[in-house]
Amino acid sequence: MDQRTVAVAEGLGKVYATGQAAVTALAGVSAQFRRGEFTAVMGPSGSGKSTFVHCLAGLDTPTSGKALIGGTDLGSLTEAGLTRLRREKIGFVFQSFNLLPTLTAWENIVLPLSLADKRPDRTWTKQVIDAVGLADRLTHRPAELSGGQQQRVACARALISRPDIVVADEPTGNLDSRSGAQILGLLQMCARHWGQTIVMVTHDPIAAGYADRVLFLADGRLVDEMAQPTPDSVLDRMRRFDAQAVR
Template identity: 80%
Template sequence: MAEADSLGKVYGTGEHAVVALAGVSARFHEGEFTAVMGPSGSGKSTFMHCLAGLDTPTSGAARIGGVDLSSLREARLTQLRRERIGFVFQSFNLLPTLTAEENIALPLSLAGKRPDPEWTEQIVRATGLADRLSHRPAQLSGGQQQRVACARALVTRPDIIVADEPTGNLDSRSGAQILDLLRRCAAEWGQTVLMVTHDPIAAGYADRVLFLADGSLVDEMAGPTPDRVLERMRRFDAAQAVR
């Protein structure tokens, strides 16, 4: 469903150049929930942004459904992101003047499309927002706002969900609700879920974890648990300290 092929990203030139990605390759399949982890500055967010067409790689290729994103003009790339990718960020990015229901429908409104009533009802039920649809963001808790953001990401029935630190601003209970929803996206609705996180507990919800360091893919773990992820991060930190 999504593929990174020797993905590289360099910011700046000459002696001021900073290598954010150094040829990262990975494949992401339908119905698979993948977490991407690494220390600050490891390139995990840059990797996700290049793969989802939010940033342009310096080298290599990012493909969605076999389509090389670099081959698309801006209008077509925008359309692909809108129709095939749902985005969830740490900051909820809701429009304060719109109700929860209007925020959820926003991607379809921008595309000039009407919501599918049955699908919308299903995601509202899944996110537990039925009694909050008329509320504006300021009237909602952080967890409720992130659930609105998740419903907004899902309303177009995208093939891929990209989540960048989706639980970073939430308490543990609200975070668990978001992670359960992301896992359901993969397991029940067959969507490809990609999540950047620094939290071993969040990574434990995924089917696998990719570990980045200094812009490179350094390890991969299938069937992660919080304890296994934490131990791997500790070994990584110890190795970094020795360098």
């Protein structure tokens, strides 16, 4: 693993249930993710894309294969060690925001640091707050914020601990197109200007067009990869998936 490689999936497999009820969600997916790279993960519904990133980020346990973050095999960690690694090395952005309603925007942003009993780095925190454009909303609670603002709080929370990798699962799924474009532009900026590694699950070709590359999954397998995607090239590839599925 070279120094720019931040995360590695080695033959990740995931089977739910056993016997006749067994369902294979992942069937040996391997990929590497480098520093400063924005990767979109796409595929038809049920292709295993969310299962893949959840196994990669330690939110789910693979049945076979392994995931490494910063050279650490997640399968070698105790539950406490895995919790610590997720908190310190991985930032998460979900479709549903997952903010704590009783906390202010500021308290939600610094929550990972508070849980680790760490003080925010003043310079870095200002950079993050400025990047997400929330300086005048820090005392507001989630209910007082728009959906786009809530997701920007979630992005700031994901970035505040300077993680090795940010995993975003359908981050624009609950947003209007303008708010979604702001979030995607933010993620793209984090990769290009801050060297942040981003892995994003999406079903949207427009969202994928912000990425540096796209991994395509189908039936739990990695079936294609595209560098420098555009919305049109991604849409064309997805249409070919649909055509192959019909045959």
